[in-house]
Every structure is written in structure tokens, then in C-alpha cells.
Amino acid sequence: MPKHIPQRTCIGCQRVQAKRELMRVVRTPEGQVVADPTGKKNGRGTYIHKTRECFQMVLDAPGKLQHALKLEKPIAPDDLKTLIELGKSFPAQNATETEMKGTHSEPRRAQHQAAHHSK
Template identity: 45%
Template sequence: MNKKIPQRMCVGCQTMHNKRELLRIVKTPENKFLIDTSGKKAGRGAYICNDKECFSKAYKEKRLEKSFKMQISQDIYDDLQSRIFSNE
């Protein structure tokens, strides 16, 4: 029997991808935001493709803020941007 691969929606392009292919941003129970490389940290998660266009769209349209229903610090965007743009 094949094991089911979890799917998540990218906040940038709004398409479904395998969970392992996406970057996870987590809002911890203490209302801190982290980039979760393990995918296992406790808290509410949002996912984004490791792609410049997805990041630009999510940033411009404030899609992470909408997903978490609160303001996100520029530090998280800067960290995300450096991770995404350094991979290409």
C-alpha cells in the first residue's frame, strides 16, 4: 500500500504541493513567528513555495498576515527572502 504524501497550499501561488517541498512559517503559542525547517514545531503553520514569484506575491498582498490574522515583523520576511533567493 502506498503511503499518502501530505499536501499543503502555498500562500503565494495558492496551489497544492507536497508538504516537504514548501517552507513553513510558524506562529508559536507565544505569538512569535519562526521559519520551521523541521516541519514539526508546535503552532499554527503557513506554507510558501521556495520560489521568488510566490514570495513576491505573498509579500505584496500580505497573504501571511491574512493567514495568521495578525501583523508579521519585517525580520521574518527578510529571513524568508534571504532563504528563497539564496537557493536559486
């Protein structure tokens, strides 16, 4: 049996990819929204590609993130700002394939799976 690789859907571009390619964002028990690079924090989490585009897509429409994390209130501006800064630290998607050969990016498959299971 091949080893099972956990896959997650990016809430930005809706593409499904191996979990380690994505950044987990969690809602803490205190209601804060924070990035969770270790993937070990408690709380409801969702995933975003570690690319500038995907973070931007999500953060341009924070309601998406709010919905994914089932938040009752909009995300606090400070939390949002922190995530925006984090997003800016990631490479642009076009660059990832050439800059990080092998180790980071798998060939992008044109998966257009409708991820409607998460409702």
C-alpha cells in the same frame, strides 16, 4: 494501498503540492513569524513553495500571510525581513526543474484547485 503523501497549498501561487516541497512558516507562541524547515515547530503554520517567486508573492502582500496565520497584528518588519532574505536564497522557479532534476521537483501539474476549504 499507496502510501499517503501529505499535500499542502502554497499561499503564494495556491498550487497544491507534496508537503516536503514546501517551506513551513509558523507563528510562534510569542507571535513571531519564522520559517520552520523541519516542520516540527509548535504553532499555527502555513506553507510556501521553496522558490523565489512564491516567497516574493507572499511577502509582497504580507497581509496574506497575516491572514493565513491568523495574526492579530501585521508581521513584525524584522520577521518579514528574515523571510525575504530566506526567499532570496531559493532558486527562481524557472530554474528548479533543470537544476534539481529528479530529486526535488515533480512534473508541475496544472492543478487549479480552488483551495477554499481553509477558511
